[in-house]
Amino acid sequence: MTKMKPLSNPEEHKRYWDQLKVTNPDFTKKINKGFGDITTIDPMWQIGKMTEVFGPIGEGWQWNAEYKYTDTLVFCELKMWAGSHSSLGGFGPVSSVQSLYKNNGKLDDEAPKKAMTDALTKAMSHLGMSADVFLGLHDSSKYIEKVKADIKSNVDKSKIKEVT
8 A cells, every 4th residue: 555645745635636626517517305405516527637638547647445334324435646756645534424225225236436436526626626716706607608618729620630
């Protein structure tokens, strides 16, 4: 297991935060969990963003999940490391819990994956991933319009091929 190192350079942490904090609205959606609308983020987009900033998983960043089960729940405790060749070290555990059963009483075979994905999203948020969503900025249509315009203006048009 990789030994965790404390942050020794806050400026490096800020640099990563700034690269991760803006979420492409095309990879979010509003859902209602019974207590109001929340914005969810596509976890594959987040993994892609981590890979863009830190490099391939297992090289520039990694995580380890441990599961604990009760009769009705699965708990995921996740530890994460990022910036393997820098002063940005590991942290965690970050936890999540999911019911092992669906509302209809049947076993939810996706429960461990849901717990892990939620814990991974929470862990990545500690590095700044999708900070704009967690800060509630995606509730503003003006903010969303600005992000979309910024993303559109940053597209390298030389890499776009016309489909005929």
